[in-house]
Amino acid sequence: MADPRTTSSGPLNGVRVLDLTRVMSGPFSTMVLADLGADVIKVEEPGVGDDTRQWGPPFIGEESTYFLSINRNKRSLAVDLKSEGGRAAVLELARRSDVVVENFRPGVATKLGLGYEALSAENPGLVYASISGYGQASSESRKPGYDPMMQARSGLMSITGDVEGLPARVGVATADISAGLWTAIGILAALHHRSVTGQGQSLDISLLDAQVSWLTNVASAWFASGEVPGRYGTGHPSIVPSEAFRTQDGLLMVAAGNDAMWFRMAGALGVPELSADARFATNASRVSHRDELRSELEKVLSSDVTSTWLNRLDAAGVPAARVNSIGEALTDPLLAEREMVVELEHATVGPVRSVGSPLKLSATPTTMRHAPPVLGQHTIDILREVGLDEDLVEDMIRRGQASDHQARRPQEPSHA
Structure with a gap:
């Protein structure tokens, strides 16, 4: 057999x-x-x-x-x-x-x-x-x-x-x-x-x-504009906010892929006024003012622990994840x-x-x-x-x- x-x-x-x-x-x-x-x-x-x-x-x-x-x-x-x-x-x-x-x-x-x-x-x-x-x-x-x-x-x-x-x-x-x-x-x-x-x-x-x-959209952007892309750390060249922020006990990766998602994110973080700010109202304007927005979000997210923010963002349907070590990732129950x-x-x-x-x-x-x-x-x-x-x-x-x-x-x- x-x-x-x-x-x-x-x-x-x-x-x-x-x-x-x-x-x-x-x-x-x-x-x-x-x-x-x-x-x-x-x-x-x-x-x-x-x-x-x-x-x-x-x-x-x-x-x-x-x-x-x-x-x-x-x-x-x-x-x-x-x-x-x-x-x-x-x-x-x-x-x-x-x-x-x-x-x-x-x-x-x-x-x-x-x-x-x-x-x-x-x-x-x-x-x-x-x-x-x-x-x-x-x-x-x-x-x-x-x-x-x-x-x-x-x-x-x-x-x-x-x-x-x-x-x-x-x-x-x-x-x-x-x-x-x-x-x-x-x-x-x-x-x-x-x-x-x-x-x-x-x-x-x-x-x-x-x-x-692997260059896909990065290559497409260069073909269209001739502008040489730079480095963004954990950030994204054309979506803001989409990067890792420090919390009280670690790092949290968040990504607001469209304006509706950003409005929900701002509400979940308790700062709905940010989504009403003209500098941050649309993705294009957020990309132009990424440093200012990052500064505002760093203040908010550093005020509490990662699990708190994950619970709020998950409830609002906003993509977010803890930045895990390899050990944490491989022991994730999922x-x-x-x-x-x-x-x-x-x-x-x-x-x-x-x-x-x-x-x-x-x-x-x-x-x-x-x-x-x-x-x-x-x-x-x-x-x-x-x-x-x-x-x-x-x-x-x-x-x-x-x-x-x-x-x-x-x-x-x-x-x-």
Whole structure:
């Protein structure tokens, strides 16, 4: 009988993804697909694995929390792609896969014999996604791409941070995560196209492109006016008030997205006269007089605790939220209600918690089947699936061209 923890009932059940990625963008993308039910086989270098296995502290036991955060629901195959046996195994998997995802530097996959042209010749329906810093064939394609460079070059950093301070990097890898999401979206679109036509295709996802896509309304404003946007701290360039204010015991984020909401907000704060002031009567005038309005609201909100203001603003239907620490956010009861914190049993370190999937599908929900794998946890099982000779598998393990976690476990004492 199938183990319900590892059997998928998601919308991508039956889709096999060969994951040749590492670090953040690719693994995040393939975890999205795995949560949706795909069988994701993560190919890693024997004895080393994904770079993020060494990124720490913090660690849980010997496992990096960074790696654990983006690799659940996957199987780990540890083979040396530079060895004949390792390449043969991966080529056979590619023939049997629906999707390949890689984030080598452009040209590396082709040199390994794992580029789109080679693999699609054997598997015409293959969907092949490549993630790189600057695109597969651009004038800068060979440059290494890392998230902070993308936040800087895209302009995102220039509009992030305190008004009078230096530009700031967003505290998570926004370019990587965005590229991962765009990759997953592109793969789903390509799989739909294949279901209609039978044809696979390649995807070229750039970290820089993904980060620039975040500019949206900021870019539109610059296209129209040519004015270079500045930094607004927690504020908004075109909506006022929309920022964090200090209370007696913390910070409160408020946002009045239209004039009616502002009138309700002023009433809830006990200062209805502010909404009648000509300087603050319309959003356009509030934007022009943001400093004066901020000063007035700071006086009011600093006079009481956050919970008092939250209760009043919630009752008035005005968007407001406490500025939480990460710990406060992750223990918010609403996240538990929304199943946004999940716990899975890891092969060596026991229960591991991670952020759940925001995808809530009514008929084919995401599934949390198993924790991120130990390096090489599924090597022998996967090599058997593709029909490799048992002697060849053992020889690869002896030579260090493959590794299997089970093969390295100490033997259980005999009770015979």
